Amino acid sequence: MAAITYIQAISDGLREEMQRDDSVFCLGQDIGVYGGAFGVTKDLITQFGEERVWDTPLSETAIIGNAIGAALYGMRPVAEMQFADFVACGFNQIVSNAAKIHYRWGPKVPMVVRLPWGGGVSGGPFHSGCMEAWFFNVPGLKLVCPSTPTDAKGLIKAAIRDDNPVLYFEHKHLYRLPKVKEEVPEGDYVTPIGTARIAREGKHATIITYGIMVHYSVEAAETLAKEGVEVEVIDLRSLRPFDKEAVLASVRKTSRAMLVTEATITGSITGEFAALISDAAFEHLDAPIKRVGALDTPIPYAPPLEQAMLPDVKKIETALRELLAY
Amino acid sequence: MHAIVIPATRGKQSVTPSATGTVWIKKFLDSRLRGNDKKRVSDNMPKTAAPKSLKGKTSLKKEQQLELYRWMVLNRAFDDKISLLYRRGLVIGAAFSSLGQEATSCASTYALNKDDIIGPMIRNSGSMLVKGMAPRDFLANYMFRVNSPTGGRDGNTHMGDLRLGMIAPVSMLGCTIALCSGFVLAARMRGEKRVALTWIGEGSTSTGEFHEDVNFAAVMKAPMVVIIENNQYAYSTPTSKQCLAERFADKAIGYGIKNAPTIDGNDALEVYETTKKAVDAARRGDGTQIIEAITFRRKGHAEHDPAKYVPKELVEYWEKNDPITRFENYLLDAGYANESWIEKLKAQCRQEVEDAEVWVNAQPQPDPATVAQGVYADQPHPAHENDDFLYKQKFH
Structure with missing residues (x-):
């Protein structure tokens, strides 16, 4: 089996989950026809159609809010923030709604927000940030942050299968870094959330x-x-x-x-x-x-x-x- | 829906639709003064007398009209009880009244199918009752009992029940719109023709959340109806300090939502007809719809607030424009009801709420040992431990 990049591992994980479970769908800005700012969702629209890969208007809060609504229905939405920094514009829906719904009135909110995060790419003040601490303080959320292709795939699957809102921090500097390429386990596997x-x-x-x-x-x-x-x-x-x-x-x-x-x-x-x-x-x-x-x-x-x-x-x-x- | 005893009819059997409401709403809009702080006290003082009855043009049968009237009466009986319990210190935190706004909640929700969903706001207690929330469960939430939708974890109207198609409100205004559209868009993916109905105060239309969520829904052609419930005060802020648009419904055109009407929100039948038309359009695939309903908040923001910032004459005006009294006058004129039936119905509704209170008082408050249970879905919510519906996801 050939070594794959970190970004490929995320894409593979997403695709496999969408194949496995038709309640999994993606939504975000430029993720469909264009394939995503970084290409994580490239070609998903060709395979699954625009019904399951939503090119949305430019609104982080509406993307996250609609993902919560779909999750309440029983879907498993995967929302993309184009850059993790922009989650600031969707912060309220995550912390006020998604994180508290199960505790308040009982329904599960099985959703994932993907956050391309991190610096080292001269992205400047709005495209390089690390905002995990903002959410670390919020009960009801789960936060994962893979550092290898194996875990990138294992954790996107675990996040999608989880019944809680999961913030998936994917490091954009790792996306195509040759030295982190590796062979990932064959077949279906997950990296259990909460394990180091x-x-x-x-x-x-x-x-x-x-x-x-x-x-x-x-x-x-x-x-x-x-x-x-x-x-x-x-x-x-x-x-x-x-x-x-x-x-x-x-x-x-x-x-x-x-x-x-x-x-x-x-x-x-x-x-x-x-x-x-x-x-x-x-x-x-x-x-x-x-x-x-x-x-x-x-x-x-x-x-x-x-x-x-x-x-x-x-x-x-x-x-x-x-x-x-x- | 509750069974309802239909009174023997008397007098004339049909109602001639009058233009009262329509003319009134035009004059009302003409009388709105904007952006002039000195004239703030007369901000929304209509220059025309309050309508006494309803337009009366409706597709609802007599029985349905009486049923709708009953929901509004129950809504008021419920709110009266909440106010009383708040003053007695038995409801704590915040208690929100929908006094004078019963038509915008009850009559609009009456236009929905059973599997449609609602995203109520704090003053839409009537919508929750119409959608099937039992008064006792509702009251139990206000009185933080374990047997309530949130089991004491959230107060007042902040509760939901997916079985009934009810999404719980949050205090951050505008947020519910996106949850509603996401829900019905998901339903559409499954081939279901479900419609969402949600409300937003005129004040909350100033939020980015309103703009972003309505635009999103419009682009996605989400089958959703958004009622801008213009009760003229957002806490202490009058409409002139909220927005300079002539009508709040004017916001719709910016999203490509055409023909957003501004209606008399205290005319229950007009609210019903307008909502029904919008719900049907949304269900047909015409996308998101917007309605502005003019009404008035006759109490303070919450029970603690005496609302001294509202001119007395304005409150008096709207007391005369009461949606329940107007509905009554209409029913009496039409010969659909008589005074003794109305009195009896009001007594029944009060009794229903009294019975609910008795039940609630017998329920335990939540056990402090459960405080940390169910932060995550890995553990059940203590109030829903045996809830197959929530935990086996049978809702679609």
Whole structure:
């Protein structure tokens, strides 16, 4: 079986789910005839027709609101935000309606919102953001963020089959990145929501991370491995619910913990993990918990500025050395 | 629908349609002053006397008219009870009255088929009753009982029931429009001809949500009817501070929705006929329809609000333009009802609400131990644990 890109894995997952279950359909801007701004839904309209691939007017809130309505009927809609940043225009329907319906009056809301997210592509302040923390605080939502083609496919399937609103963060910098291409398991499989993955095994320190930072963290760990230090990298895959046991088991093993996020650090999800580790594994720690994230600025356009703002392999490596030296 | 005893008729058997309502609405629109804050107190003071009866041009049979009248009377009895319970501290949080707006809710919902859906707003309690929500379940929600649609998790009219085709409102206005269109568009994918009916206050038409959702629905030709319920105040804000368009229905043309009428929202039969026509058009495939119904909010935004910002003479005017009294006058003139039948019916409706209260008082409040149950659909909602309908998804 040939290695496939991350974007191909998402497309394959979507197509297979649409074949498997005729209640699955897609809606979004430019996703039909054009095939989506990034091409994730390319050719779906040819295969499934415009009945199941809706080219919609330019309105994030209406796209999400109609997806909720269709989910109440019993469909399993997959809504695309052209860029994750634009979910700001659909925020209300997600947090006020989708997240609360089951808790309030009982019906399931089985829907997925796909969010092409992340920086490193000179997208500037409106096309590069990481907004998982906005939703991390909202009970009723599930948040997933695959970092590999295998999980991209496994999690889009799991998200579609889930009976709750699921936000699917797909990293656009990973879409066609050759080095993340891989063979994915044959046949039908899902990556269970709420399970982390050990991206790299180690024993001297643990990095807990997600999205593209998984790859950067592994790269930093490899550099240190040449010096005989083995760093474990946990790929969270799901942020809400997250895999507490996997995080704690690794930290108990290595005694040093570092959180890495691409998001602006203040108020990022990393604080929650630091609190968890401090609560449940304090006596195992040999060093204060370390955090690496983006600077607290909007994400700038110019490459030198963007690079200065975002975490990268070098910054992770530096922080790791500090953690290990404590 | 409730069984209804038809009174013996007396007097004349047919009603001559008059132009009263139509003429009135024109004069009403002419009298609207806009954008002049100094004249705000007389913002919407009509210069013509309030109509006493209804136009009376309807396809509804006598029995149906009486049934519709009964829903409006029940709606008022229910609202009266809520006000009373609020004042006694037994309904807490917010209590919203639809006093004077019973026609816009009940008569429009009366135009729907059983499997059509509604997306009510806070003042559309009448629509929920017509759609089949039992007064006791409704009251139980207000009084946060475990045996209620939300089991105490949300208050007032914020409840839904998919069995009855009812989507629960949220406080963020405009949002329900998209849920309604999404629901019926999904139904259309399954080959069903279901129509959605939803309401929006004139104030809420100022939201981006209204614009985006109506435009979306229009483009998708969603089989949906949106009633702009112009009750002239959004909390304390009068129409002149909301929008400068001559009619709120004028917004429709921007979405390619043609012939959006502005109607007398206190004429139950006109509301019914106009909604029926729009529902039929939506069902035929003519796409999303808009109606503006002129009515008036005779109480404050909620029970806590004395609404001192509303000129007294305006309230007095609308007390004379009461949709139930007008319907009564019409029924009496037509010989479809007599005064003793009306009194008896009102007493029955009050009793129905009293009975509901007795039942509700015997129901337990929710168990604090259940507070975290069912945040996700992996666990059932505590009030719906044995609900096959919700948990086996038998609703389509």
